[in-house]
Amino acid sequence: MNKTPSTTGQKIEQALEKALDPLATALKRATRPSGTEAAAPTPPAGKPGLAISPLAVPFPTIPPIGGVEMATARAGFYKHERDDLVVFRFARGTSCAGVFTRHKIGSAPVDWCKKQLAAGDGKDVRALVINAGCANAFTGKAGADAARRTATEVAKRFGCRQRDVMLASTGVIGVVLDEKKILAKLPEIEHGLAADAWAKAGRGIMTTDTFPKGAYAEAEIEGYKVRIAGIAKGSGMIAPDMATMLAFIVTDADIHPSVLRALLGLHVRTTFNSVTVDGDTSTNDTCLLFATGASGAPRIGRVGDRRLKSFSAALDKVMLDLAHQLVRDGEGATKFVKVTVDGAASPASARKLAKSIADSPLVKTAIAGQDANWGRVVMAVGKTEEPVDRDRLAIRFGPHQAALDGAPAPTYDEAKMTAYMKNPEIDITVDVGSGRASATVWTCDLTKGYIEINGDYRS
DSSP states (O other), X not given: OOEEESSOOHHHHHHHHHHTGGGTTGGGXXXXXXXXXXXXXXXXXXXXXXXXXXXXXXXXXXXXXXXXXXXXXXXXXXXXSOOOEEEEEEOTXXXXXXXXXXXXXXXXXXXXXXXXXXXXXXXXXXXXEXXXXXXXXXXXXXXXXXXXXXXXXXHHHHTSOGGGEEEEEEEETTOOOOHHHHHTTXXXXXXXXXXXXXXXXXXXXXXXXXXXXXXXXXXXXXXXXXXXXXXXXXXXXXXXXXXXXXXXXXXOSOBOHHHHHHHHHHHHTTTGGGBOSSSOOOSOOEEEEEEOOTTOOOOBOSTTOGGGHHHHHHHHHHHHHHHHHHHHTOTTOOOEEEEEEEEESSHHHHHXXXXXXXXXXXXXXXXXXXXXXXXXXXHXXXXXXXXXXXXXXXXXXXXXXXXXXXXXXXXXXXXXXXXXXXXXXXEEEEEOSSOSEEEEEEEEOOOHHHHHHHHTTTO
């Protein structure tokens, strides 16, 4: 999915990127947060019968974040026993920024969030309501009315304005949201609100996901420790930029909405907009970033403030961690694949080339079959019509050179390459010899499991 900021802010993003330039390279690196706990014994909340991805990672230990509480409930959007409703309640004065799908048929909750964030400038957002099992997309006026009624009733219960409530949905397209199922659970939700329910919230938003996705990091602002935590869902219909992906990130830092928008727009390009599972874009892709201000750290109200360096790096870490987990849970995935294109004429060209490789069914099925068929990479590069110097083209799989100077590498060793392809994580690097720009996209292989999962998605 292609995500676009809720308000135009490219100039702001560029200013922020320039101000944080010393970290520009470091921000693109991510590692798992320290201190992960063993996977919760509670069974996954996704579709029954799906085996947990072999690439799954454990849900991290996430401490309470000041200014936010959450609760889950079973509203009944699914036939089987599972929580499918998640509600966040935020402290007064919480700032919010959003990035959404560029799909031409956006869902009712996407339309709602974009409208309300624009109306309130992202100030004083008080609640977030997420349901799984019904996308409320392509539902016309009936879907929009259901979204509005949901926000109205939640606002009444939480003592805030209608526009202070954000909405997100995921599930089957073309089914109008039955908001009565949500409203009936609000008393239970309000009673169950807790600051330490991150793992439950992560499970509650799953659809065909096989494991809950969470990330956590800490940063410093003028000596104050600030926390950043997030959850995400998505395993299919994942393509740059943004897919059938929902991501919700909360920090206790005190940051003005305009700065949040700039940060989100900056980091989404190299995280959520740089992953792909199947090349398809969702109607519902949503990423929301909330700042409660409960840490006590001084307020950041200016884009380019140098005090943002540590925070910006930590936010990038959380977002990239979540984005990688989406790929690790790709429907039927058995391989986590990093595709890097170097030597491109421009960053945009590098990105198109990397996406072409990562989205190619022929490349992805070869990886699934553990076949180092680098000729398919050549195909994916050449079909883009991007500037490529054929006689300087070089391809590596991990440390192994497959092609060099537009021909098979003299040192090519089929046995070593075949052994490398058995690894669960594969790196493909291509130098197209046309310039100095580079880009990285993460993807997974394409297996029979993808067909099985999507062939009976509604059954």
